[in-house]
Amino acid sequence: MDREKYSILVVDDEESIRRLLHKELRNKNREVLTAADGAEAMAMVRSHWFDVIIMDLWLPDVSDLDLLIRIRESIPHIEVIMITGHGDVDIAVEAMKLGACDFIRKPFNLDRLDLIVEKAHQRVLLSRENAMLRHSTGHERRQQVRLIGNSQAIREIHFLAEKVAPARIPVLITGESGAGKDVVARLIHSRSPLAGHPMVVKNCATLQKELARSELFGHVKGSFTGANESREGLLSFAHDSTLFLDEIGDLPMEVQASLLRVLETGTYRRVGEKEERKVNIRFLFATNRHLAEEVEAGRFNEAFFHRINAFSIKIPALRDRKEDLPLLVDYFLTCLSPDSTQYRIVERAMACILNYNWPGNIRELRNVIERSIILAENGIITERCLPREMVESADAGGTDLTLASVEKQHILRMLDFHGGNRQKTADTLGISRKTLYRKLLEYAIE
Ligand SMILES: Nc1ncnc2c1ncn2[C@@H]1O[C@H](COP(=O)(O)OP(=O)(O)O)[C@@H](O)[C@H]1O
Numbered sequence: 001m002d003r004e005k006y007s008i009l010v011v012d013d014e015e016s017i018r019r020l021l022h023k024e025l026r027n028k029n030r031e032v033l034t035a036a037d038g039a040e041a042m043a044m045v046r047s048h049w050f051d052v053i054i055m056d057l058w059l060p061d062v063s064d065l066d067l068l069i070r071i072r073e074s075i076p077h078i079e080v081i082m083i084t085g086h087g088d089v090d091i092a093v094e095a096m097k098l099g100a101c102d103f104i105r106k107p108f109n110l111d112r113l114d115l116i117v118e119k120a121h122q123r124v125l126l127s128r129e130n131a132m133l134r135h136s137t138g139h140e141r142r143q144q145v146r147l148i149g150n151s152q153a154i155r156e157i158h159f160l161a162e163k164v165a166p167a168r169i170p171v172l173i174t175g176e177s178g179a180g181k182d183v184v185a186r187l188i189h190s191r192s193p194l195a196g197h198p199m200v201v202k203n204c205a206t207l208q209k210e211l212a213r214s215e216l217f218g219h220v221k222g223s224f225t226g227a228n229e230s231r232e233g234l235l236s237f238a239h240d241s242t243l244f245l246d247e248i249g250d251l252p253m254e255v256q257a258s259l260l261r262v263l264e265t266g267t268y269r270r271v272g273e274k275e276e277r278k279v280n281i282r283f284l285f286a287t288n289r290h291l292a293e294e295v296e297a298g299r300f301n302e303a304f305f306h307r308i309n310a311f312s313i314k315i316p317a318l319r320d321r322k323e324d325l326p327l328l329v330d331y332f333l334t335c336l337s338p339d340s341t342q343y344r345i346v347e348r349a350m351a352c353i354l355n356y357n358w359p360g361n362i363r364e365l366r367n368v369i370e371r372s373i374i375l376a377e378n379g380i381i382t383e384r385c386l387p388r389e390m391v392e393s394a395d396a397g398g399t400d401l402t403l404a405s406v407e408k409q410h411i412l413r414m415l416d417f418h419g420g421n422r423q424k425t426a427d428t429l430g431i432s433r434k435t436l437y438r439k440l441l442e443y444a445i446e
């Protein structure tokens with residue numbers, strides 16, 4: 001059988017063990033890498049594809065089974081084998097419950113270790129096959145979610161999403177329309193332990209007021225006029241997965257109160273039914289409204305607001321993080337390209353893009369790039385490929401002056417980004433420090 005080469009990571013703080021396992025396990029089918037502690041191991045599994053990890057139960061920088069938990073959560077396809085000592089039976093059992101596939105005792109029986117590793121790898125291959133079968137029968141594909149951007153704001157959002165993903169708590173995502181709320185919701189779901197289940201999405205603006213409760217909770221036959229049959233609601237479909245309620249500001253207030261109960265007790269009732277049902281759902285919410293003001297105005301349930309606002313992620317408008325534009329433009333040029341043409345954007349067109357204030361945020365940017373690709377000639381995007389109003393707004397006040405002001409704004413943003421460090425700013429801008437000083441003088445910055 002022709003087998004592909006696979007990678008094993010050995011995590012142990014004792015150098016002699018790392019060396020021994022490296023020597024013994026490496027063969028023509030296997031590559032063996034090593035890490036000395038939990039931090040190093042996490043960094044490695046993020047940057048390298050491993051099928052099997054062999055890790056010591058006791059590591060200097062992580063407590064108990066933390067590393068195992070983190071790896072199972074963030075990279076569920078990896079099979080984990082624990083290295084245990086004599087008195088570790090209880091904790092080894094605990095490790096198996098948390099998803100370790102096997103354990104091996106010190107001192108090692110090397111033949112047995114070889115067998116365990118082989119078995120683990122077989123299981124990886126099998127579950128990969130199963131996953132592919134599932135996809136081909138219509139299960140939601142686990143696409144990679146890309147949240148592009150290098151601004152401080154986007155990096156902070158990545159950090160928060162990564163942190164909150166494994167927790168069960170609800171998250172409120174706020175931001176203008178087109179800013180990326182859906183992307184952040186999908187990002188959180190994809191990094192959560194529920195990622196294997198399809199996320200259920202509902203836009204509350206599309207719920208009919210009278211039927212909102214029934215759509216969410218379901219109803220029993222005869223509970224209201226027109227309820228000819230009993231029906232399950234969204235909550236039951238989202239059981240054991242994530243429910244993303246978009247435009248939560250549009251959910252009728254009475255239903256907000258019932259949903260608060262679900263968040264607090266994990267139980268709900270179908271319309272017309274006494275019996276309580278239990279559900280296990282991770283809730284994500286999004287809105288482009290200012291909910292605190294809605295509460296003030298009496299249009300949003302205050303207790304519900306405080307509950308969902310406990311962990312919130314705010315996505316700033318694109319106009320407030322224009323340093324993300326070059327990356328986003330590149331990204332869309334690549335992923336929207338119908339063939340493998342490398343589109344190029346001329347400087348003046350880029351200046352228009354940087355100068356525009358993007359009321360429709362990234363959705364608008366995406367549309368603009370999509371359109372410009374169609375209008376491009378020989379893969380080159382000029383101002384003529386951009387919507388007229390964008391070019392006109394950039395032209396207002398004379399092109400030279402506008403370009404200068406774009407440059408000035410860009411320098412200011414990069415300076416800010418690097419905390420005022422001029423060398424780093426110059427490096428990012430691709431100019432010398434001297435040139436940067438000259439420009440700072442010219443633009444009367446400081
Ligand atoms: N940071 C980002 N990186 C890549 N694509 C993004 C990003 N933010 C938004 N998009 C894309 O822009 C469009 C609008 O984003 P979406 O999440 O639907 O916005 P919202 O839900 O806030 O209205 C989508 O096509 C989405 O894929």
Ligand SMILES: [Mg+2]
Nearest residue numbers: 178181182246
């Ligand atoms: Mg949206």
